[in-house]
Amino acid sequence: MDDKKIEARREIDESFKLCLFSMKFIGLSFTKPASNEAYLVQKMIVLISVCSICYHVFSEVMNIIFTFANSPKVEEVVPLFHVLGYGALSIFKMSVMWYQKDVFNRLIEELSSIWPMPPMNEESQRIKEKSLSALRVRHLGYYYVNLYGVWFYNITPIFVFLHERFQGMETKFGFVWTSWYPFDKHQPFAHFMVYLFEIYAGVTCVWIMVASDLLFSGLASHIGLLLRILQRQLESLGTTRKTEDEQYNDIKSSIKLHQRLISYCMSIEEAFSFVNLINISMSSVNICCVVFVIVLLEPMMSVSNKLFLMSQLLQTGVLCWYADDIINANARIAVGAYNSRWYEMSPRCRRALRFLILRAQKPIAFTAMKFTNISLVTYSSILMRSYSYFTLLYTMYRDG
Template identity: 55%
Template structure:
């Protein structure tokens, strides 16, 4: 039977990741064992449907892109297709990462409960409350932005149809996405309706996959930063209270063990998301530059949908880089917190142990993109700069045409 401390830690962690867990449920994925066989069967059916829908969606968009390049390889025809294709590919990568690393994520959540700050002093409790509140606001904002973006894409064909009907013009409802199908989808109303529903489902599944993966990553990263900040406060209090040498040494040992657990936790999380982060960094520049190109030059009717896509793309990669930057600084601040303690009141044995902790904290821990680069705000700046360079290239090609 779990202790009350672990139960409380589990509730607080589950509450902080509630939005991510809800989106996982919508795509038929769960890090927990289903309660009964019927629930397990239902989850598997939804997950298989999601995999099929997202895969067909990405392949049909990729096929349409290839057909367009073969028939009309002009920048104004190709560029509007790249960002949605990139989003679909990224969604598939994130679903694959969630599925292949399911046991890793479940273990990380269990490990997190053992080091979660539960019964703490007022100052530490304020740190935890502030961190959880900021994480909740960030998750809600990210969810709302992505959901509003896909909603605008879905309703745009219907709005255009109603607009033209009210003007007395004949107009057929188009598809949500620019996809290629090996048959004429307008041959019957039933077939057109089925395709329209399929595109709504597949597009929405892509967004849910993106949201649950990003919120899981950002939530776990935020919790690492939170516990590192708690560790900093514990280190700053060393030597302040009147304690025996044994008690002071035990406090330092506890801090060292906690720091080692956080390093392992961060490394495991980095390994789970490393490949996805590499694809994310590579595709983000292309997605941002192409959607900006479309907004500025090509499609005013889709402006709201594309603007929301642009905002979601910028924030999505920005959130990952933000938490990557926080990890780097939080770990570096552990060394500073140890130095700011009353270490001169401790005996030589305690000072040596504290020196080892400082030395280890000066070695950076960071999320990477398959070890090619650290995920930080410097990376974010490079992505935006590269996006602008790509946009300038597209603009030059478009102007020449």
């Protein structure tokens, strides 16, 4: 591997730093463990993580069933669904991260071979620095919102207990989640162990969500970066004195890079398509349920639930934002080619540019298992559906 590719891989790994950091806590990595002991530790963490979130989701399902059987009221059942939805989505994302880890490693390695490295013109360097800086800020914001959100949930039972005790009320120490267990969880030792388990399960879900979402957004952001640099290169065609063969070779190189980026996007689409479908399908229900809880129920959990809502809106918004960015960046490739000095080029060069423009007019889009293209329009639809579901639940709650 040459020095330029090594430096490119270092820059890419730096942009995925929070993603790789989060993956360690669920036992995943894109690099081979250094020793057999490290391999066994990694497998053990994966096993514990999977078992914890699977039981967490199972316990939420059982709790919903028993709650609905005993008291089928909207205000009793609805607060349980957003936690179940978040946990179920974590299982799907964990499955994708595990089964596709070799694919993701290949994609990152392939990205290093087309990563923009010096010497670069000033405009391309500015685009690169701006994109990497924006990605870093977004990743930090997303990481801390999720992390603070889950820890607010974890410590809320402590604050509720102290608040009620300070008010002179008769109170019992609660739990992080309202889950079902096949034993009496209120016994002192069982209570302590369940509380620790629920903390671990919740944090594990967040590590999975953060790792998956930061991986997707990082890959999509880098493709958008390369498409924007390609657009600027196309716009500069014909601005410098070159022979016909040199101009033709420049256009041919641009076409090859564009085709490679299209293939790269399709690989990302294939890896994330199923989990994107689950994400899009569940987001409206999750957002609706947590808004219902914030507006009408559980005032003591308001801060935690508001952070949960922010996390859910960001999680879905990140997916739709970067998917929309890819669509727009690819469409601007055709604009960039048209804005070049094609009218001063030879017929052969113009035919090649025409081919590029026609291909760029065909959208590159991430989909939910081919059912729908994901974009900011999708995000708007999710929010509108969430509001519709909320008004329905509110009507049922008021009439009940």
